[in-house]
Amino acid sequence: MTVLVVDDHPVVRDGVSLLLRYDPAMTVVGSAETGRSAIRRAGELKPVLILLDLRLPDMLAPEVIAELRRVHPAGRIVVFTAHGDHQGVRAALDSGAHGCLLKDVAGTDLVAALRQVLKGERVVDPRIFPDDGQRSDALARSGLTRREYEVLRLAAQGQTNPEIAESTGLARNTVKTYLQSALHKLGARNRVEAIGKASEAGLL
Known part of the structure; x- marks a missing residue:
């Protein structure tokens, strides 16, 4: 090897x-x-x-x-x-x-x-993300898929849909679909509200 x-x-x-x-x-x-x-x-x-x-x-x-x-x-x-x-x-x-x-x-x-x-x-290394266990639990409770969470996390970092598409290798329409699905599951009307609710839930 x-x-x-x-x-x-x-x-x-x-x-x-x-x-x-x-x-x-x-x-x-x-x-x-x-x-x-x-x-x-x-x-x-x-x-x-x-x-x-x-x-x-x-x-x-x-x-x-x-x-x-x-x-x-x-x-x-x-x-x-x-x-x-x-x-x-x-x-x-x-x-x-x-x-x-x-x-x-x-x-x-x-x-x-x-x-x-x-x-x-x-x-x-678990020392890098010590709170990942709690985040995994919060993710399970939210009903978000890993992809939906990933797109939402990048949006929370201030990335636009085209930038998220470039970061993840997804098509822009796919990014939009994942984001809309995340909004629906979080009961949010827009991405700002979704980021706020995700943060409150311990996801971000």
Whole structure:
């Protein structure tokens, strides 16, 4: 299982190689210091896994993820960050990342998490979104589907329907349909009222 490590700090790149020694089946085949070099190397090496720093010097993580998915669609992308930056992590996950781990993760935990990602699971360190359990309960009570919730959450961030469509890869009419359905389920007349009710319900 080949791994590409993308981070602008040499100590992190070297550290990951040491951590992955816990599993001889995983091999670091390359590294990159910037988003642009990561995209180029992913296209060349076709790694099974890409461990990507959330903050790179030349590109935002969502931009890098979108390009990585274009040049190497089969690669599994896991964001690796020292910061529990909620907005940054959510943006990365919305862009197609398959997981997010904090850099202080133990070697055995890192290997276990990466194996889960390879099985098709989305793995996010519970310390990043500690209130996600409560949010899941609130979501179940609201009757909103995951897609409806995702569209509503992006609307709450101030995104327009065309911007939501671009972020999610959905058609604009589909975004409109999901938003209208969310409004109906929340008993709201418009998106502002829906965002307010969703916030009160602990969804946002």
